[in-house]
Amino acid sequence: MTHRPGRRRGIAAIVLLVLGAVILGGVSAAKAVNPPARYSEGRAAGWQMAPTYTDGESIYLEPVAAGKLRRGDIVLASVPWSLQKTQMNRVIAVAGDRIRYKPSSKIAGQYRLVLNGEALDEPYLEQWKNPSAVAFDVTVPEGSVFLMADNRMNSDGSQYANNGPVAADRVVAKVVMYPMAKLAVWGQLAGVLVMVVGAVLAFTARRAGRRARAEAAVPAPAAAPVAVAAAPAQATAASGERADAPS
Numbered sequence: 001m002t003h004r005p006g007r008r009r010g011i012a013a014i015v016l017l018v019l020g021a022v023i024l025g026g027v028s029a030a031k032a033v034n035p036p037a038r039y040s041e042g043r044a045a046g047w048q049m050a051p052t053y054t055d056g057e058s059i060y061l062e063p064v065a066a067g068k069l070r071r072g073d074i075v076l077a078s079v080p081w082s083l084q085k086t087q088m089n090r091v092i093a094v095a096g097d098r099i100r101y102k103p104s105s106k107i108a109g110q111y112r113l114v115l116n117g118e119a120l121d122e123p124y125l126e127q128w129k130n131p132s133a134v135a136f137d138v139t140v141p142e143g144s145v146f147l148m149a150d151n152r153m154n155s156d157g158s159q160y161a162n163n164g165p166v167a168a169d170r171v172v173a174k175v176v177m178y179p180m181a182k183l184a185v186w187g188q189l190a191g192v193l194v195m196v197v198g199a200v201l202a203f204t205a206r207r208a209g210r211r212a213r214a215e216a217a218v219p220a221p222a223a224a225p226v227a228v229a230a231a232p233a234q235a236t237a238a239s240g241e242r243a244d245a246p247s
Contacts, residue, residue, distance in 0.1 A: 009205035016198030023191030038063070039176070042076075048155035049074070049088045052124050053175075059088075060176050066168035069094060069145055071115075074175040077147065081156035081163045086172055089157065090124075093138075093146035095168075100137035101159070103130070124150055132159050140165050 039062045044053040052074070053059060061076060069075070073091045093099040093115060101113050113120040113131045122131060132152055136159045140146050144165035149155035158165050 007205070009201045009208065013198045013200075013202035013205055016194050016201065020191045020193075020195030020198060023187060023194060027187040027191065040173075044088060045084060046087070048149035048151050049090075050151045051126060052150045053088065060178065061173040062176050064171065064174040066143070066171065069168055069171060069174075071097075075147070075171045076173045076175060077166060077171040079147065079156075079163075079166055079170065081160070088175060089147035089149050091145050092120075092148045092158070093140050095140050095142045095144060097146070098137075098139045099146050101132045102135050103132070104135075125152065129153060134159055136161070138165065143168055145171065 039060050042059050042061055044055060044057045044059055047055050064073070064075070069091050071091055071094060074088060075091060076086045076088055078086050079089065092113070097116055099113060099115050099120075101111075103111065106112075107114070107119045111130050113122070120131075125131065129152055132148075138146060138158070145168050146158045146165050148157040148159055156163060
């Protein structure tokens with residue numbers, strides 16, 4: 001079974017054009033429904049968030065409302081225990097949570113914080129590090145968050161009695177792995193690139209089809225006649241000459 005020249009490229013072009021349109025449409029719709037926050041870039045200062053972030057490492061910052069803070073968020077906040085204007089910390093508990101720790105007791109063989117009666121899983125901490133250097137038992141008041149750094153043995157935080165929970169409005173930004181605004185731009189560029197490739201394939205497929213039709217429309221040259229009967233005729237003539245020859 002023969003296929004029309006350029007057929008596969010044509011099918012691939014249609015698929016890519018549709019895919020590119022879907023990507024562009026999806027990103028545009030997502031931006032319309034939930035516009036990505038404007039972001040800024042900075043650098044981590046100090047080692048309090050090691051090993052998650054180290055001193056001088058590039059970070060992306062997005063604005064965040066006080067009521068949008070979630071457990072596990074890494075934030076930049078103005079905290080009473082730091083001489084810096086703002087410092088990176090992790091949100092361990094939010095308003096209404098009870099967070100506690102007792103260094104003398106282990107849970108499943110490990111020292112772990114207890115959040116609302118359940119052991120808190122903290123994969124961002126190195127295995128050999130304890131979750132806190134001091135014991136504490138705190139219920140986070142309304143409008144506050146409980147902040148701790150990841151480098152627990154070499155940093156300050158809400159776990160110390162003289163610090164305590166921090167007002168949520170002191171959080172100035174959230175640290176993100178990659179800003180949604182930047183992802184949206186890359187998504188749109190990817191959609192445009194896919195559509196360009198599809199358009200190129202469609203163009204080449206169309207040219208291949210035209211070339212094939214043009215070649216089919218040209219008549220084939222007439223075949224040269226083949227002298228097949230000449231040899232027998234010559235043989236007969238030669239026989240006749242031998243028969244007429246005198247003996």
